[in-house]
Amino acid sequence: MSVNDGIIWVHEDAISLDHPVVAAAGPGAQPIFIWDSHNHDALGYSLKRRVFIFECALDLDIPIYAGTPKSILREVANGRAIYAAPSPDPYIAHVLIDLQKDHEVVPVDARPFARIASDVDTRRFFRFWNQAKKTAMLSTQELEASQNTSRDDA
């Protein structure tokens, strides 16, 4: 680990060290998890939900901090890049947007489940599935190979 290595925010939507964000951040990057009980209080999370989340985080053998993500990430990163899995959750998304003011924030997507055009009709599921199934029925290896082929063709 060097002072130039980034940190990885392992948040509650991606409690894993197998997520591509970890490889993208490199071997020197420090993953951390942040326990924000105020957010759990706001969501009304029961003890069982909190225990499950805590167990998943504890299982990774990474430092767990308690407090507000924005301030903890700023303090721990201390100017270094922050890698994180993007999330539609406004709580996570807002933290990452705010950190962009003074840090390099690198979002890294999960391995794709399917290749779906951005303009797919999402009003009802089956319209979505009819398009998604062409690539959702491929293995990740096949999907990535077909993605590379389409890039080469482009």
Add this chain to the structure above:
Amino acid sequence: MSDNSQIRPVIFDPKLRLNRSDVIAKVRDLSPNLASVDDQVSPIVGSKAEALKQLGRLNPATYGRTRNHLDGAVTGLSPFVRHGVISTADIRDQALGLNTPKEAEKFIQQLAWREYWQKLYRENPNYIWNDVEPYKTGFDAEHYADDLPEDISQAKTGVACIDQFIAELLTTGYIHNHARLYVAAYVCHWRRVKWQAGARFFLMHLLDGDPASNNLSWQWVASTFSHKPYFFNLENVEKFSGDSVDTRFKTNKTLAGSYEDIYARLFPNLEPKT
């Protein structure tokens, strides 16, 4: 970790192995505002090893055939997917390794629901707590109660199967998807409570509770994200339940009747169902 950091992790002991009671004590310690009345802990343990154990038991073909039955095959993977311990791509790969694409398709289609909800969430964050469309029940949103009645949150409605499903949710943090639909329909249509109140209750307790799949499924039941309200009758619960669910008439009277009768009772302002 940065040498300049003034803060210290609450846990930073690689290979630290806490037993479950220590974990629970630590969570309580780190959750000072958690109501002390809530003392249930799920039998489902959060770890990658547990996720992989469930993945190893996967049987996509059986799942496709029996998934609607309350005692049918479920994967047990949803809490782990919800928190990214394992990905839908990992599960799909496992399914394709076990079965032919044709056999696995129904299962992979179910995985696609999560992708669908997540895409909707990313593109329409306002859908999560707001009605996507008006109710199609013959009632407006203001006809529905804002808060979940206590008898529902405490599994004391007096409707046996509903109480059983809610009690299971409170105890384990997990109920079968079909049971979720029954409870949601009961809350929205029998009790005329806003879907938001029920969705919040589910998110408090479901280990796999995800704002997108949970809330948009509640909206599907309520009819604010579908063409018509979802409802059921006791016969349907009987059909999909195993012996462990109490579906006797005398303990579930309000759910008994033909679809036409129940429709007329629940939605008196709509045209009769024929």
